[in-house]
Amino acid sequence: MVKPIIKNIKELRRPCVPVVEDLSEVVQDLKDTLATVEGYALTANQIGVYKCLAYIKVKDEESILVNPKILQREEKIKFKEGCLSIPGVEIYTDRYNKIIFESNGEEYEAEGLLAIIIQHEVDHMNGILILQRRHKAK
Numbered sequence: 001m002v003k004p005i006i007k008n009i010k011e012l013r014r015p016c017v018p019v020v021e022d023l024s025e026v027v028q029d030l031k032d033t034l035a036t037v038e039g040y041a042l043t044a045n046q047i048g049v050y051k052c053l054a055y056i057k058v059k060d061e062e063s064i065l066v067n068p069k070i071l072q073r074e075e076k077i078k079f080k081e082g083c084l085s086i087p088g089v090e091i092y093t094d095r096y097n098k099i100i101f102e103s104n105g106e107e108y109e110a111e112g113l114l115a116i117i118i119q120h121e122v123d124h125m126n127g128i129l130i131l132q133r134r135h136k137a138k
Contacts, residue, residue, distance in 0.1 A: 030054070053066055081093045
């Protein structure tokens with residue numbers, strides 16, 4: 001079911017709790033909602049479910065993140081990002097081009113756009129917004 005995307009900053013800063021139950025219905029809600037907007041991913045807290053869960057779709061590749069943790073970061077980069085919860089705002093952020101992360105107890109690697117999206121979604125789950133990742137000129 002399509003859900004409204006939360007735009008209230010106070011609500012978005014609320015950290016999520018680990019997933020311990022089956023949330024396949026929430027995953028379907030994330031898929032349905034993402035299909036109605038231009039974006040790559042949504043976290044459960046962006047639709048009002050404060051669990052560590054995200055759905056990512058880049059081109060035809062889909063990923064579901066469950067209790068993700070970033071384990072290793074490489075190649076710091078500056079990247080122009082937007083957020084479905086902060087419409088109309090694009091800022092340069094400090095991110096990493098390559099990461100090793102864990103999702104649902106398994107370890108994975110990601111690089112490029114996918115790595116940036118995963119970092120963005122993990123931040124959402126921790127109550128961190130792109131505004132807090134703004135690139136700092138040296």
